[in-house]
Every structure is written in C-alpha cells, then in structure tokens.
C-alpha cells in the first residue's frame with residue numbers, strides 16, 4: 001500500500017473495518033446520505049424563497065425555470081406556492097430532518113466504535129491465548145502489549161476519522177451535484193477545485209502516513225523497553241544500571257516526540273489553510289460570476305451557498321483523511337497482527353484427550369528450536385506409565401525443560417511422536433489435555449489478587465462457598481504455606497502480587513505449588529519446583545508430593561538429587577540424549593553410572 005490517493009486507499013481501509021464489523025457499517029453512510037439530501041432540499045427551497053423576495057421588491061420577475069420551477073411546482077401541489085411562511089417552514093423541517101438523520105448516523109457510528117473496540121481487543125486476546133508457544137518466545141511481550149493496548153485504540157480513532165471522511169465525502173458529493181443542477185458552471189468549478197485540492201495535499205498525506213507507521217513501530221519498541229525495565233527494576237536499581245536503559249528510553253521517546261510534532265504541524269497547516277483557501281476560492285468564483293455571466297440573483301446566491309458548503313466539506317475531508325493517515329500505521333499494525341496470529345496459531349487436534357489412564361510415551365522424539373543450531377532433543381524414547389513418578393536428570397542445557405514442553409504439547413517434535421494413552425499428540429484437542437496438567441516451574445506465577453483466588457484461580461467465590469474454601473485450605477496445608485497465610489491479618493483474603501503484600505521467593509513458590517495441588521491434576525510437572533525453598537520446607541513439600549504417589553503421574557526435574565530419592569524411575573540426559581535410566585538406588589549404586597557420579601558429587 002504505497003499510494004496516497006484517497007479514492008484508491010479508501011475502499012481498502014473500509015474493507016478492513018468491514019471485515020470486523022460487517023456490512024452494517026454502511027447503514028451509517030446511508031443515513032448520512034439522506035441527511036445530505038435533506039439539507040440539499042432545504043437549500044434548494046431557498047430558490048422559490050429568494051424569487052419571492054425579489055418579486056416582493058417590485059420586480060414582477062420572469063417565470064421560474066429549471067430547479068426553481070421544480071421546487072415551485074412541488075410547493076404548488078400543496079397550495080403553498082405563494083406562501084413565504086410555508087416555504088420557511090418547509091426549509092425548517094428539512095433542516096430538522098437533516099439534524100435527526102445526522103444524529104442517527106453519528107450515534108450509530110459511536111455504537112459501531114464500541115463494537116469494534118470489543119471485536120479488536122477481545123479477538124486479539126483470544127488470538128494471543130491460542131498462539132504457538134514458540135512464536136510467543138520469539139516475539140517480545142512489549143509488542144503484544146503495545147498492539148492490544150495502544151494500537152487498537154489508535155485503530156479505533158482511525159475508524160472514527162475514516163467514517164467522518166466518508167460522511168464528508170457523501171456531503172461533498174451531494175453539494176456538488178446540487179450545485180451542478182442549480183448552476184452547472186459552479187458545479188464544475190467546485191469539482192475542479194476539490195480534485196485540485198486533493199492533488200495538492202497528496203504529498204503531505206504521504207508524509208503523515210509514513211510518520212504514523214514509524215510511530216506505531218516506535219511505540220512497540222518503547223513498550224518493550226518499559227516492560228524490560230519494570231521486570232528488571234530491582235536488579236537495575238540495586239546495581240545502578242538503570243542509566244543505560246534510561247538512555248535508550250530517552251532516545252525512543254525523543255523519536256516519538258519528533259513524529260508527534262511533525263504530524264501535529266502537518267495537521268495545523270491543513271486546519272489553518274482551510275479558511276483562506278475557502279475565501280480566496282469563493283471570491284474568485286463570485287468575480288467570475290459577476291464579470292463573465294449575467295444570471296438571476298437567486299441561483300447565484302444558492303450556488304454560492306452550496307459551493308461554500310461543498311468546499312468546506314472538501315477541506316474537512318482533506319483534514320480527516322490526514323488524521324486517518326496519522327493513525328493508519330496503527331490500523332495496519334492491528335490488521336497485520338491478526339494475519340500474523342492466524343499464521344502462528346497453535347494447531348489443534350480434534351480428539352479429546354482421555355483422562356490419563358495408560359501413560360505418556362515419547363517415541364523416538366527429536367526436536368530443534370532452530371534447524372541451524374541443531375537438535376536439542378535427539379531420538380529420545382521415554383515411557384511414563386500412569387500414576388508413577390519419574391525424574392529427569394542432567395546438566396544444565398541437557399534438554400529437560402524442552403522434554404517437558406514436548407509432553408505438555410507446547411512444542412511439537414520434528415520427528416518421532418508424543419502419545420497420551422496411545423493417542424498421537426497431533427490429534428489431541430489441546431485444551432482437554434492441558435487442563436489435566438499441573439505445572440510448577442522456577443518462574444513462579446503469582447497474580448495480583450487475594451491468596452484464595454491465587455489458589456483457586458477464580459473458580460467460584462471462596463468467601464461464599466465454604467466447600468471451595470476448605471479445598472483451598474487443604475491445598476495450602478499440603479504446600480506447607482497454610483501456617484504463614486493464617487498469620488496474615490486478612491488471611492486468605494490478603495492481596496498479594498503487584499499491589500499487595502510481598503511474598504518471599506519461597507512463599508511464592510509454595511503458593512504456586514498450592515494452586516497446582518488444588519487443581520488435582522492427572523499429571524504434575526515439577527520443574528525445579530522446590531529450588532527456592534529452605535531444607536525444612538522442601539522436606540515437607542516432598543512429603544506432600546510423595547503422598548501423591550500412586551494417585552497421580554508426577555514428572556520431576558531437579559538439580560538437587562536428594563529430592564528425587566523416592567521416584568519410581570530416573571532418566572538421565574546429556575546434551576539432548578537419553579544416556580541412562582533405571583531405579584534411583586540401582587543407578588546410584590552403579591559405580592560406573594553417570595548418575596552415580598552426579599550423586600556422589602552432590603554428597604560432598
């Protein structure tokens with residue numbers, strides 16, 4: 001889309017909005033058209049009125065011709081041809097009708113704007129919830145936040161100004177058409193003027209659109225920097241390293257300021273130029289009319305009125321088109337985001353996952369994040385029977401977390417197959433599998449809400465539902481955090497997270513574990529889940545997890561090997577390959593085994 005010809009670009013942008021709102025948006029334009037016609041009718045009624053005034057002034061006047069005759073005949077049908085009061089009333093009613101229709105059009109546009117807001121933000125959120133995990137990892141979160149928060153708002157403004165442009169366009173057409181009917185020379189001049197004006201402003205339009213695209217990109221960049229700053233706030237402040245990041249933020253804000261100022265100046269120019277251009281053009285037209293043609297006064301007056309209205313609408317059109325272009329970068333970004341999301345949507349299967357009854361199998365699975373970097377998991381076969389516990393062991397970077405992501409079907413293997421109860425992962429309806437999974441990682445997830453809601457994840461109202469509250473308490477006890485919660489003044493209603501009470505790293509981790517225990521998953525994955533805990537808490541949680549033995553399937557990743565002593569089976573990995581597996585004791589006591597050496601090293 002490189003052109004800046006409004007008549008070429010307009011249908012495209014209209015179609016973008018149509019794809020969100022449907023054809024009903026054209027109803028607003030139809031109402032505008034009727035409003036324009038009502039106004040035009042009112043203005044044309046000035047013809048008989050002015051002729052009446054002329055006649056009243058002593059001049060008998062010539063018989064009406066053309067449009068004036070049509071209007072007079074129309075009045076004659078009702079017997080109002082000679083009544084000035086009746087003509088004035090007809091004009092008043094026409095303008096009242098125009099007001100009502102315009103109100104209808106603008107009100108409907110406001111309604112559509114609301115619909116669009118819901119559509120854009122709601123749909124985008126759904127898209128984000130369904131995007132492929134790998135795509136999420138590759139993009140920065142600043143981009144997503146910028147698009148869903150800011151760019152959708154700007155796209156909404158683009159909708160507002162585009163509809164304004166279109167309504168002005170319709171009005172211009174009506175005025176020019178009527179000016180043609182009343183005095184074709186005027187019509188022709190108005191048309192030539194409008195086209196000339198659009199041509200003159202086209203470079204400015206191009207410039208404004210370019211600025212808008214840059215603004216949208218820069219906003220994404222700034223959002224990314226701000227999010228990074230807020231995430232790393234403690235580290236950056238404590239180590240006095242906020243300054244370099246601040247420099248980058250200042251540069252980004254500086255660029256944004258430049259774009260904002262330049263597009264503001266372009267807009268100021270368009271607005272300031274409107275009046276002088278209008279006056280000069282009208283003077284020229286009147287002079288041409290007076291010097292070169294001798295027409296009756298009434299058509300000239302009415303034509304000047306129509307011309308003035310038409311020109312104002314044309315100039316406003318230029319202004320609103322420029323404002324639309326000012327936001328068009330955002331509209332394009334939102335449109336491209338939907339296309340991008342459609343492309344990176346997580347492929348979903350059709351078959352609901354059964355309630356884990358047999359187990360999970362990885363059959364000769366290989367996986368690479370990036371083909372050029374080589375496989376991270378290579379030809380791994382693992383079988384985890386239901387209600388057993390297994391540990392994945394290996395040095396940092398061995399591929400343990402990646403293997404777990406393959407089990408949860410967040411990642412798809414390049415070759416081999418992951419099966420749940422014998423059903424290939426690619427056929428499984430993901431949501432039905434994932435709701436059976438509990439997952440505790442090192443990166444604890446705590447929401448800015450009450451402790452109770454953090455545990456039950458808004459499944460009901462814990463303050464009203466005593467059975468639910470009891471389940472929450474039970475999960476907290478098993479995660480060994482109940483005693484701490486009970487010492488807080490508001491207990492389970494204490495707000496934690498961004499705005500509430502701060503929790504220590506270990507407390508956050510226990511809260512996380514409580515949430516997953518509350519869910520009673522069929523598969524519980526613990527990825528370094530107890531690494532932030534003191535030995536005592538770790539031991540207690542270990543007991544809780546051991547108590548789940550035989551009840552659910554547990555997969556544990558742990559560097560501290562003492563925590564996996566009670567698992568049924570240990571898998572040892574090295575650089576993406578499965579190198580050993582067996583029972584804990586057997587592997588540990590095998591003097592030759594890698595696992596034995598790892599345990600011995602940790603015992604020191």
Ligand SMILES: Nc1ncnc2c1ncn2[C@@H]1O[C@H](COP(=O)(O)OP(=O)(O)OP(=O)(O)O)[C@@H](O)[C@H]1O
Nearest residue numbers: 137369370376394395396397398399400401402403
């Ligand atoms: N998103 C990613 N993009 C590219 N490479 C990745 C990505 N995530 C992990 N890797 C690479 O894959 C390999 C395995 O990583 P993984 O996190 O699975 O190992 P791990 O055994 O869980 O390590 P740790 O014990 O340190 O958590 C590493 O070499 C890592 O650099």
